[in-house]
Amino acid sequence: MRPRGYRFWALLCALGIAYIPQACAAQAGALQAAGNASSEPGSPEPGGSSLAMAASASAPAGPPLELESLPASRQRNGREIYENFRTGLADPTCDASATSTRWKKHFGHAPGQLAQANDDLLPLFGYVVDALRDADLPTEFALIPFVESGYKPGARSASGPAGLWQFIGVTARNHGVAMRGGYDGRLSPVDSTQAAVRYLKTLHGMFGGDWRLAVMGYNAGEYRILQSMRRAGMNAQNAKPAQLPGLSGITYAYVEKLHALACVFQQADDREEWLRTLDRDVPRLSSQALPGDVASLDEWAQRQGHDSAQLRRLNPALAAGLSRGGKPLRVLAPSGAGVSVAAGNHVAEIPALPAPTKSKSSQATASTASQAIGSHTVRRGESAWTIARRYGLPPQQLLDRNGLASTAVLRPGMVLKLDSDAGGK
Numbered sequence: 001m002r003p004r005g006y007r008f009w010a011l012l013c014a015l016g017i018a019y020i021p022q023a024c025a026a027q028a029g030a031l032q033a034a035g036n037a038s039s040e041p042g043s044p045e046p047g048g049s050s051l052a053m054a055a056s057a058s059a060p061a062g063p064p065l066e067l068e069s070l071p072a073s074r075q076r077n078g079r080e081i082y083e084n085f086r087t088g089l090a091d092p093t094c095d096a097s098a099t100s101t102r103w104k105k106h107f108g109h110a111p112g113q114l115a116q117a118n119d120d121l122l123p124l125f126g127y128v129v130d131a132l133r134d135a136d137l138p139t140e141f142a143l144i145p146f147v148e149s150g151y152k153p154g155a156r157s158a159s160g161p162a163g164l165w166q167f168i169g170v171t172a173r174n175h176g177v178a179m180r181g182g183y184d185g186r187l188s189p190v191d192s193t194q195a196a197v198r199y200l201k202t203l204h205g206m207f208g209g210d211w212r213l214a215v216m217g218y219n220a221g222e223y224r225i226l227q228s229m230r231r232a233g234m235n236a237q238n239a240k241p242a243q244l245p246g247l248s249g250i251t252y253a254y255v256e257k258l259h260a261l262a263c264v265f266q267q268a269d270d271r272e273e274w275l276r277t278l279d280r281d282v283p284r285l286s287s288q289a290l291p292g293d294v295a296s297l298d299e300w301a302q303r304q305g306h307d308s309a310q311l312r313r314l315n316p317a318l319a320a321g322l323s324r325g326g327k328p329l330r331v332l333a334p335s336g337a338g339v340s341v342a343a344g345n346h347v348a349e350i351p352a353l354p355a356p357t358k359s360k361s362s363q364a365t366a367s368t369a370s371q372a373i374g375s376h377t378v379r380r381g382e383s384a385w386t387i388a389r390r391y392g393l394p395p396q397q398l399l400d401r402n403g404l405a406s407t408a409v410l411r412p413g414m415v416l417k418l419d420s421d422a423g424g425k
Contacts, residue, residue: 074334078278079395081126082114082269083383088132088139090211092409094263098242103253103260110146110261111268115277120313121151122278124164127285127332128193135197137204138211143261144196144218147254153189154316162186165196175199182323187316190287190330208236212255216241220251283334285314290329296322297331306333378414391418 086092114122128142148166149155156162160169163186169179175195177185185191200214203222207213213236217225228244229235241255268274294300297318301308312319314332322329376387384404388395399408402416410416 074284074336075281076123076126076284077385077389078114078122078126078280078282079275080383080385080389081122081129081282082275082278083385084133085125085129085139085142086265086269087383087409088129088137088142089262089409090138090140091262094266095259096263098256098259099263100253100256100260103257104264107146107257107261107264110264111274113151115274117277117280120310123282123285123334124151124153124189124314126282127189128164131193131197132200135201137197137200140211140258140262141196141200141215143258144215146261147257153192153314154187163192164189165192167192167195171199178325178327180323180325182321183325184317188318188330189314189332191317206236207239210236210239210241212241213239215254215258216244216247216251219254220247283310285332286335287330288333288335290318290322290331292324294322300331301333304333304336374417374419376416376418378410378412378416382410382412384408384410387416393418 113119114125116122125142128145129139132139132141145151145164148161149164151164153164155164155166157166161167162184165186167175167177167186169186172179172186172192172195175198177188177191177195179185185195200218203214203217204211206222207217207225213225224247225244228246229239232239232243232245234240234244242252290300294303297311297315298308300306301311311331311333318329318331376391378387384399385395387410388398391398398416398418399405401418
């Protein structure tokens with residue numbers, strides 16, 4: 001008898017529902033091998049070989065399945081989150097001339113917040129950084145919630161703004177955030193982050209890719225910034241944010257605050273002991289659909305095996321009850337080990353593939369291939385931590401071999417040396 005997970009995967013692949021072709025091809029091979037081992041000649045398990053053949057036929061030929069194509073685990077390394085943030089900065093070096101000592105002192109506690117082991121901030125920061133990287137936006141924008149809410153999804157201001165990104169009601173509605181009786185989407189990190197990323201994407205393009213002008217527009221409104229630029233005879237290509245006329249001191253200070261935060265983090269990552277505090281496993285957060293038959297967040301947490309207290313902290317919009325308003329709700333929660341396959345309004349969890357068992361010959365081949373690789377070309381989104389993990393190296397050793405500091409930012413196209421030189425480390 002084949003494991004249930006294998007049969008489920010094969011069925012989804014045969015029906016064209018599973019959306020990882022390489023996984024389907026690999027699964028078909030595993031099914032065929034299992035059938036050869038467990039069935040007598042001429043007596044295959046009913047439906048087994050036909051499913052395997054259908055899955056194999058539906059999957060296009062491709063390279064061998066890589067670990068990166070498999071479903072993400074529930075955990076990720078905190079240092080990887082931070083290096084992903086550093087890699088995505090538009091200005092990776094601290095601009096001392098644009099940095100206020102006042103604001104550096106004000107935000108000096110931020111690195112310590114990321115270092116706290118029992119806090120939600122680091123995984124939440126990772127969720128925001130991922131959303132920005134996926135949208136091809138600079139990760140300076142991931143510092144905005146530090147300024148706006150202290151990275152607290154339930155933050156409320158007496159003057160009206162609320163949530164992680166501190167949207168006012170009008171702005172939230174203009175950007176598609178649901179607000180109705182019993183539900184304030186500004187308090188949903190999923191809804192508000194999606195809206196913030198869309199808005200920042202618009203502003204970033206409107207102001208010629210200048211992140212400083214974009215955040216000024218986020219704070220003061222894009223039309224006010226455009227009017228100021230027109231009065232000064234500037235455009236997106238030559239505008240000097242600090243010299244734009246007629247804006248509030250709060251708007252000028254907004255850019256200074258983000259500069260100060262970036263510098264505070266850069267100074268912190270000069271200290272290896274601080275980087276070590278980030279070198280820990282944290283939940284990998286993702287947006288997940290709440291099934292229609294779930295009556296409360298606590299009930300769904302119990303079904304999924306999540307910490308209900310953590311889910312309430314992360315999702316204050318849902319903590320008091322589920323006001324659906326005829327629309328689907330999404331929750332920010334640790335990713336499962338399976339893949340969510342959407343079909344209409346229903347979401348099915350596909351079991352994770354069992355770990356493959358390697359033969360001695362395949363292990364020897366993999367070892368030989370690994371030894372033959374002497375370099376790695378950096379791809380978009382990769383960091384020293386992810387590359388080092390792929391090749392089984394300590395991150396610092398990889399950096400040392402390439403003469404890079406721990407604060408170095410890897411750029412796509414860089415070629416990193418994996419093997420040590422004679423006399424090297």
